Amino acid sequence: EAGVVQSPRYKIIEKKQPVAFWCNPISGHNTLYWYLQNLGQGPELLIRYENEEAVDDSQLPKDRFSAERLKGVDSTLKIQPAELGDSAVYLCASSAALGGYNEQFFGPGTRLTVL
């Protein structure tokens, strides 16, 4: 079974440029997460989707960040315009709560460097 797929793995852009990250969750997982991970810290939630619906986006900086999951499968996270402080790893994860058991699986992440 394929895991969570993310692309690109690495991205280097200049500040004020736009950038987009793509995620394909594990097949059948209805919950999709985007996390931000700064160096030396644990993942911090940006947005959580249940199918197509964004059920928790309270930590998403909506002035520059946006996300979509149009068909309830893959998702795109966009930053426009990027700032120096956005340099971090952006992780996508998915989960499926089945019979009360809930496990969350991560993709390899996209490492963003803003110059």
Added chain:
Amino acid sequence: GQQLNQSPQSMFIQEGEDVSMNCTSSSIFNTWLWYKQDPGEGPVLLIALYKAGELTSNGRLTAQFGITRKDSFLNISASIPSDVGIYFCAGANTGNQFYFGTGTSLTVIP
């Protein structure tokens, strides 16, 4: 967002030694997960716990769901060089919202 407290922050041990780390929260959780993250990779799920007091093993790894439901513990027996990495705990309450710990960095000296 909420981050759980993990300790120790880092560990340097000799190969073959046992390792213990823990994670605490001010909130009650009904799920605890433990992850390992290698450099340049996403976190990989090691163990999942769903019941207070539960003790679960995965090879040389053993994790426990604390009785108070506010903490969890991970032990690694007979450490080997490939155990090197950062270990994260994560807790979840009802629903699919997870909170992550600050991480424990493990270095194994051959």
